[in-house]
Amino acid sequence: MRKILIVEDDHRLSESISLHLTKEGYLCECAYDGQMAMKYFSKDTFHLVVLDINLPKINGLDLCRNLREKDARVPILMITAFGDIESKMEAFDYGADDYLVKPFHLKELTAKVRVFLKRAEQNIALQEAYAFIDLIIDPNKKTVIREGKEIHLTPKEYSLLEYLVKNKNRIVSKDELARNVWDINYGVTPNTIEVYINFLRNKIDRGFEHKFILTKPGFGYYISSQTS
Structure with a gap:
């Protein structure tokens, strides 16, 4: 079972994402602010993070950088209302692997989750420098x-x-x-x-x-x- 951390302060959206991914066979943990997400991430192992940019306490970009410093390989999928190229580049610079603009279809989210988890499984073995x-x-x-x-x-x-x-x-x-x-x-x-x-x-x-x-x-x- 692959475990996914969903970091989204909109409780309704967070619940929708969690229910949908749970039906797809994933285990989900929801955090509603940056501090809560850091606490969960430090205590548990997650195979992927779905992360909103606009978060209370620790914003999504800073949180993304912090998560990336703790684990260089965990896939991070950012979701946001901003679709301009500058926002996308900023998300990548902070460590995001991909970017999804609201509103989005949950099937699109699932497709991206599958791609990143499959890739992570293929790369799990240590590789020589x-x-x-x-x-x-x-x-x-x-x-x-x-x-x-x-x-x-x-x-x-x-x-x-x-x-x-x-x-x-x-x-x-x-x-x-x-x-x-x-x-x-x-x-x-x-x-x-x-x-x-x-x-x-x-x-x-x-x-x-x-x-x-x-x-x-x-x-x-x-x-x-x-x-x-």
Whole structure:
């Protein structure tokens, strides 16, 4: 049985989500503010968190960051009334894995829950850290080290880098990144991907002689194993 923490201050919505997911075979625990959620999360093991952004005591974004610091691998699905791209990017920067805009259909929520729980089951075994030139990536701790220095990435930046490294020496289009890094379609734009590529370049390549993240104009991005 997979256990889900639902953090939503609207009691009616929280109950609806809980009842629906319970019928789907999941165990659910409901928290109505950020402090209550932290208490539950610290005392129990959850396989996924459904998290509203607007919460009393500890807001959803800060709570997301706190939960992510305690567990780097638990999937976090944020729900909010704000659907603009800036709000989505902010949620990703704080550690969210996906984003659902109110009002939403409970079947859509269930579909996302299934995707993330299936992926988490596939990744439950510890994986070996792998090196790429002077870059070391630890998929268990979600850390990145270059030339002995840890580079702090947001979860979305980490996922983007990991996907490019796994597909090294191959050009990856923006459409492919949208499907595989941002998961199911929820409005990610080419401009959003460009912004995150720039974020990643500033952290991974800036100040280093060898540049990892390269662009093939009109086609996409790639990471080359060539050091010259």
